[in-house]
Amino acid sequence: MINIKVAVIADIHGNPVALREILKDAQKENVDEYVFLGDLVNDFPFGNETLEIVKSISNDVLKGNKEQYLIEYDDAKYEWPNIQFKNTKYMYNELSKENLEYIKTLPMSMYKEYDGVRILFAHGAPESVEVQIHPEDSDLIDKYTRELDADALIFGHTHDKMWKDVVNNKLIVNAGCAGVSPYYIGGAEYVVLNIENGKLDVEFKVVNYDVEALKNKIRECGILEHDTVLMNLTVLGIDGHGKERYSFFREAKSRMLERNGKWYQDDAEGIFKYFKLFDDDIWLDVAAKFKDIFSF
């Protein structure tokens, strides 16, 4: 009888406090192997610490769009002119040379086989770190399950609550979000795959971590000398202020629309296709309105 347990961890976003709690829980579960689905680094500033943990326990690691942005910045493909990029720039500057080279080696999808069960892992979608597959996207789900040369497709990226479905006889699973899940206060999501006698069973797990400990790490690390706004917005997402975080972006977006008549450049490339740019004055103006609920 073969029994393999695999922990699938998506979207840590530089939060080693959450990651350590997941690993403790996974050890209790007697997990044999770990698969990481990208967005290991950013938006929290502990990219090196996160990568050291990840590298020490697994070779099954994918890149996400966050790694892709850092790689493209390193290739000098794009400038990051706005204040909203200061957080990402900080991470780029902090990342060790070795870790920067490491993220360049990561694939965006990967097939694995466990006791005859073949799984395709991806960050966003098999051919893209940016495509988002939400549970209501029935056309996309139909397309990816129809094309799938495996028994299951498992991905992350959207930060939706973990979900699974069977479509076209294929299992499709979103592994949720480990480091910045907006659905829990200090809750880290991950998935345990239990493969027993050639049969795959999926278990959704949520473990708690110490949000205050994470905030203290942020205060101590030096990021706040470079960026406070995005750091605060990221914290709002995990400390129960997800709605306010959403209001920030909604207001900044409507101010941009008022000013330009449209929201972003249609011909934007690379990172800017997905990462919409806010003018600095609007970004800071809206931030000032939210300062009472900001942590820093």
Ligand SMILES: [Fe+2]
């Ligand atoms: Fe992502």
